[in-house]
Amino acid sequence: MRFRHRALAGLATLLLPLAGMVGLAGPAQAATSATATYTKASDWGTGFEGKWTVKNTGTTALTSWTVEWDFPSGTSVTSAWDTDVTSSGTHWTAKNKSWNGTLAPGASVSFGFNGTGSGSPANCKLNGGSCDGTSVPGDAAPSAPGTPTASAVTDTSVKLTWSAATDDKGIKNYDVLRDGAKVATVTTTSYTDTGLTAGTDYSYSVRARDTAGQTGPAGRAVAVRTTGGTTEPPTGDKVKLGYFTEWGVYGRNYHVKNLVTSGSASKITHINYAFGNVKDGKCVVDDTYAAYDKAYTADQSVSGTADTWDQPLRGNFNQLRQLKAKYPHIKVLYSFGGWTYSGGFGQAAQNPAAFAASCKAVVEDPRWADVFDGIDIDWEYPNACGLTCDTSGPAAFANLMRGLRSEFGSDYLVTAAITADGSDGGKIDAADYGGAARYVDWYNVMTYDYFGAWDRTGPTAPHSPLTSYNGIPNASFNSAAAIAKLKAKGVQGGKLLLGIGFYGRGWTGVTQSAPGGTATGPATGTYEAGIEDYKILKASCPATGTIAGTAYAHCGSNWWSYDTPATIGTKMAWAKSQGLGGAFFWEFSGDTSNGELVNAINSGLS
Missing domain, CATH: 2.60.40.290 (Immunoglobulin-like)
Structure with a gap:
């Protein structure tokens, strides 16, 4: 990433x-x-x-x-x-x-x-205190109640129970929220919601109010599907995860609502929100305007309701909240690091407990505590080189993940995007990914960017080969080699997600159609030389061949490689045969407006 x-x-x-x-x-x-x-x-x-x-x-x-x-x-x-x-x-x-x-x-x-x-x-x-200026009651708002437990689910009703919130002045009552809107206020820790529609997804959370009238944050939501009806929920138990980039709301003009209009929201299970930054050994929000301040008009928002100037939460976080209310099956993780921000992990690894506490404080900020269901760490790369070189040692990554799991507990997802370097003595060997696996729900194995126009003269090669092939520049740079190496280190297949790039990498000055040709430099791209979105390449340089489970295209003097719906289908079948936990992709905005690549992942894993 x-x-x-x-x-x-x-x-x-x-x-x-x-x-x-x-x-x-x-x-x-x-x-x-x-x-x-x-x-x-x-x-x-x-x-x-x-x-x-x-x-x-x-x-x-x-x-x-x-x-x-x-x-x-x-x-x-x-x-x-x-x-x-x-x-x-x-x-x-x-x-x-x-x-x-x-x-x-x-x-x-x-x-x-x-x-x-x-x-x-x-x-x-x-604030509930006396009015003489001397009484000093505590002012902390109530804590978030526990995640509701659903029982006695019928076609039209569900019983919800939750653990009590805490407060220094005592709890007065609870608001029950269905899809983000209040449906009841109760004084007990249970409620039965009735009048529901059969075969329909709902999302429930609860917030508390104390005897001083202060309202606390909503707790984590539970997804409930009423019985009956004819519409089935998403099929299969595989993870189908996409990265949503914070900066995509600018030049790319890609917003959370695009997940709805493209049809992608109904076909995915998880979203990684990228990226939070890592500074001074701590997790921090990067672009606060995009994250929680940017105002959306009614036609731009998921809910169809315009943001107001004094609204407590706006921006991407509020849009993700609305998306989860509309699609309760979706879980959202906050991803920290990435290629640009991985330089801060070395300091974080020196005190994993403090780092984990800072991350949880961001994830559980009362303004958006109901938005995130976990954390994703994208460290490029532990004890190896990415944009910068890390010398934390082979145990640093496992120590960091252990600290995160200890802090976040079992109620949150803890995941990591990791290298797919299958070579001996390469990046997988540089860190204890096998030992760290016990602390994560899954790894996003970045099985792309193996080859590209950073080698200006080539040879041309597909950036995301599924397997090796005759003439590949490095026989260990392919998905199968990476997955095999991780399994050999004790990582279960069910904790490995296969990575798909929703973009291509390409060269110019190429005369040879087959892979292995020479070039004069990177091909022109919309945002960066040598890289282009699938939605553009599909029309500007259609695929002319396939190799090692992925597609390539030679048009004029340009040579590109990228995945298509057909090659994604092949890769999903392979992932299932290997017992992998599913697939993930970088990133939503590279897909077509009707989400054909997301659809291919969903169809291939279902």
């Missing part, structure tokens, strides 16, 4: 003390305090304008605020700004917007409202 408003008149001020809550760095760190000042800014007889000012009077940051008060009967809020206001009878609650909830020590924020009636607020609370 290569890679906001009115001036207030000065009127008498009623000081209503408020207690604030903050995110605690650790159990020994005390919470801060806060106060709130209420001002009746103006009164025009039939109505009035009120203003609250919340001030952080403590020494640590305030991460959110919720102001509650009671109005006497006949007094109410009619409109508000810079806050979200709700009511239950005469009890009123105002919560921060996404952009004004954080207050540094000494900072303050104001919000206002218009009201009717003549009463004044009473019984003020902030």
Whole structure:
């Protein structure tokens, strides 16, 4: 993988003390305090304008605020700004917007409202605490409840049970989410959803609310298919995984919705989101704009709903959330590293436990904790050379994977993309892939990029040969050799996925149609010399032959090699005969608009 408003008149001020809550760095760190000042800014007889000012009077940051008060009967809020206001009878609650909830020590924020009636607020609370600025309840939102367990599934109903969430102030109730939308609020840890459609896929998750009114993140989702119906779920037990590139939303103009319009979403089982970066021995989000800030219009989004400016989560992560709600069978893994970002793994391997903890913190960020089902490590290459050379030693990779499995546990997928160098003393021999296999769910064996125009004069050779052939530049550079070598090291076939490239590699200045010809350099490509998407090559340089289970094409002075639906069919049959766990591909945007390569993988493995 290569890679906001009115001036207030000065009127008498009623000081209503408020207690604030903050995110605690650790159990020994005390919470801060806060106060709130209420001002009746103006009164025009039939109505009035009120203003609250919340001030952080403590020494640590305030991460959110919720102001509650009671109005006497006949007094109410009619409109508000810079806050979200709700009511239950005469009890009123105002919560921060996404952009004004954080207050540094000494900072303050104001919000206002218009009201009717003549009463004044009473019984003020902030985040459930008392209002004198001295009470210091913890402010942590509830933890995510456990993944629901589905039972008693019928044509029209399912019973869900889950382990309780935890919170310093106690749990008040739970929201049950079906396909991302709330369908019920319950006070127990079980719920039976009814009125469902037979033979239909649903996704359920649960979030908790504490007695202070704070709502925590949703837990991991469970996929449920009701009985009956005529539409069958995806067949077979093989993994069918594709990489979705973070940067593809720019020049390639490829978005999560393309997985739906191409038909690919119904034919895959897993998505690797590529790539997170590895810096200072830690996992970090790379392009935060593409990942969780880029806004999508209704026609661009999976759900058909436009993002709003104050939405807590946007970008690719939100689109993946919508995709999972629509296709509950899909699992998403966050992939870290890749050709460009593998240089950070050496430092990470020096402290695998700290690295794993940082990765889990990214994967379980409350803003998108329901999006990811695991982590994928793409280290190119442990104790060997890729873009940079690593000297961590043969045990570093296994140590890293052991640390990840220990941190993530059995509820998450832990996988790795690995070299396919089948040569003696090559990259597979440089690291303990056999020992590390016990900690991973599977390996994505990168059985492509064996040959290419980095050898400018050739000889021309297919970049993803399934087997060796007479005249191959290196007899150990092929899929069969790599798989055999990994099996010899004790890796079970079911933990190996065969890699497919949705692109070709090519040379120019070539006169010979068969492999083995000389060249003058890399052929022109849309984004990079010597490489081109299948969707382009299919029409611009159609295949003229096959060798070693893959296709090649000679058109004019250019020579390309790439996989077609036919050669993918051959490779999938071979993968099944070898007892492999399935296949993966790099990457979605290289396919045609109707997903013909994904369809070939699905058909070949089903």
